[in-house]
Every structure is written in C-alpha cells, then in structure tokens.
Amino acid sequence: MKTPSYLKKGDTIAITCPAGYMKLEKAQTCITVLQQWGYEVLVGKTLGSKSKTYFSGTDEERLNEFQAMLDAPEVKAILCGRGGYGVGRIIDQLDFTAFKKNPKWIIGFSDITIFHAHINRNFKIATLHSSMASAFNDGGYKNKYVQSIKAALGGKKANYSCKTHRLNQTGKATAELVGGNLALITHLIGTKSDYQTKGKILFIEDIGEQHYNIDRMLHQLKRSGKLNDLAGLIIGGFTDMQDTERPFGKKVYNIIHELINEYKYPVCFGFPVSHDKENLALKVGASYQLTVSKQTVQLKEQ
Numbered sequence: 001m002k003t004p005s006y007l008k009k010g011d012t013i014a015i016t017c018p019a020g021y022m023k024l025e026k027a028q029t030c031i032t033v034l035q036q037w038g039y040e041v042l043v044g045k046t047l048g049s050k051s052k053t054y055f056s057g058t059d060e061e062r063l064n065e066f067q068a069m070l071d072a073p074e075v076k077a078i079l080c081g082r083g084g085y086g087v088g089r090i091i092d093q094l095d096f097t098a099f100k101k102n103p104k105w106i107i108g109f110s111d112i113t114i115f116h117a118h119i120n121r122n123f124k125i126a127t128l129h130s131s132m133a134s135a136f137n138d139g140g141y142k143n144k145y146v147q148s149i150k151a152a153l154g155g156k157k158a159n160y161s162c163k164t165h166r167l168n169q170t171g172k173a174t175a176e177l178v179g180g181n182l183a184l185i186t187h188l189i190g191t192k193s194d195y196q197t198k199g200k201i202l203f204i205e206d207i208g209e210q211h212y213n214i215d216r217m218l219h220q221l222k223r224s225g226k227l228n229d230l231a232g233l234i235i236g237g238f239t240d241m242q243d244t245e246r247p248f249g250k251k252v253y254n255i256i257h258e259l260i261n262e263y264k265y266p267v268c269f270g271f272p273v274s275h276d277k278e279n280l281a282l283k284v285g286a287s288y289q290l291t292v293s294k295q296t297v298q299l300k301e302q
Helices: 024-036 059-071 097-101 110-123 144-153 182-187 211-223 252-260
Strands: 012-016 040-043 075-080 105-108 127-129 159-162 171-181 201-207 232-239 267-269 282-284 287-292 297-301
Touching: 012 024, 012 059, 024 040, 059 075, 059 097, 105 110, 105 144, 110 127, 110 171, 110 182, 127 144, 171 182, 171 232, 171 282, 182 201, 182 211, 211 252, 232 252, 232 287, 252 267, 267 287
Parallel strands: 012 040, 012 075, 075 105, 105 127, 171 201, 201 232, 232 267
Antiparallel strands: 127 282, 159 297, 171 287, 287 297
C-alpha cells in the first residue's frame, strides 16, 4: 500500500465537486481556513458553477476538472467539496496514470466512497475518508473532527477512542482499514471498484435510509461474503434513519447486530464516523489496530 506524501506549508489543495452541486459561499470558510493552515488553494469551476441541475456540472465538466487535478503535479491533495451523487457516472472514464506515478490525497466521504474503493482496489494507494467543505462552517473548523483532517494531511498518526456500546464484541485486530458509506459499498459489489474485505477492518456509516433497506444492504454484504473473513468491523453513525408506516420492528444497530453476531472478530458500535459532525478522518488503506474491550474502544494507526 502506497501512502501519498504528507503536506507541508505552501502545498496546493484543490477543491472540486465531482458529484452534487455546492454554492461557493458554503465553501468559503473552508478555503480561508485551509489558507490559514498554510496551504495554497485551487478552486475548481465546479464549485459554485452555473449548473441548473442536481449535479455541479455535466459529466464531462466534472470528469475533466477532476482529471486535470489528478494530473497536475503541483496539486498535492484533492478535497471534494461535497458528495451527493455522481462519481459513479465518471469513475470509469478517469485516467489514473499520472496519479499512480505521483499519488496525492483524495479527500471526502459519502459518494466519495467510490473514489476510496476504486483506488484501494485497483492502485493500492491510501486515501482520506473525512468531512468536506461545509463541515468548516459555523466554527466547525475548530472541532476535533475537522482538525483531524489537518493532522492526517500533516502526517500525524491517528489514535482515536470512543465510548463503549452494549452491542460491542470484544477483541483486538491489526489490519488494513477500508470502508465508507454502506449504500455505496453495497452498490459497488460486482464492479471494478468493489472492495476486497478479506482480512481487513471494515467501517460503515449511512444516512437517510429506511430500516428495511439497511437490513437489505447488510444481507447483500453477507451473502456476497464481504463480512465473512473480516479482521474487525466498525459501525459508525446511521443518521436520519426512517421507518415504514408499518414498522420494521428493529432499530438500526439491532438490525446490524443480529446479522453479525455469529462472527468472532471485534465489532465496535457508535464510532464517530458519520454524515453528522462526528466524522473523524480515517486513512483508507492504512494499517490500524482496533481494540474493543469492556472498558474502552481504541483505533490506533500503525
């Protein structure tokens, strides 16, 4: 697994929107703070574009901008302004030749899970699953979640802990970390971007899904063998979950627990990786040690 060079002052971070539309003003605090951190910021045209549709631009516009940032040697990191939907429409047209020779950090979450999975599967280069531009707003740049982006890009190894949960399964594992949004991980099964999970620590999170759909996606992961031989499993936040008029009958964590309690590897529920503000930066492809005990939960980068 290759790790892109860590950033130093004066390096350039490019901001682009490879999926959904985002107003420029919603990213202005992010731009300012990145500059205060000592970085040069290159703002792509897809951020605050004149698009009148859901997307930040046509497929061609989003593809060309991301490609240019991948190819530009002066760009050391690409921060995706937001997720939403759209990366799956362009991923197979991207040329990663220059990126493979000179890896750079690809940063984001949600729909950006496609980049994380595709790069992990095909090129064995680490990426950064973390909050994006809007998380910097309203003083958010001061919290530990946004600050964890700064620490990760600067080369500081993560050492996170969180509260224990009654559904946790104790144990210890050291392995490569992969994961992201549950819906995207599931939709990628059978594609060229499909995560290989055997022997790895998998983390999942999601937003705005029906309870029955979480159950369906977990069953798909299980039936496809994605859960069989994990080293460990991290369950993040499942925010804004919905239930049908005739209730499904179980809450999300109970749905997940019922599906995975036969496995003997360590499982942590309630880890701060989510669509909410609690979203710690995680290096996809890096090695971490997960320790789940009755007293504590720790995820330590190796």
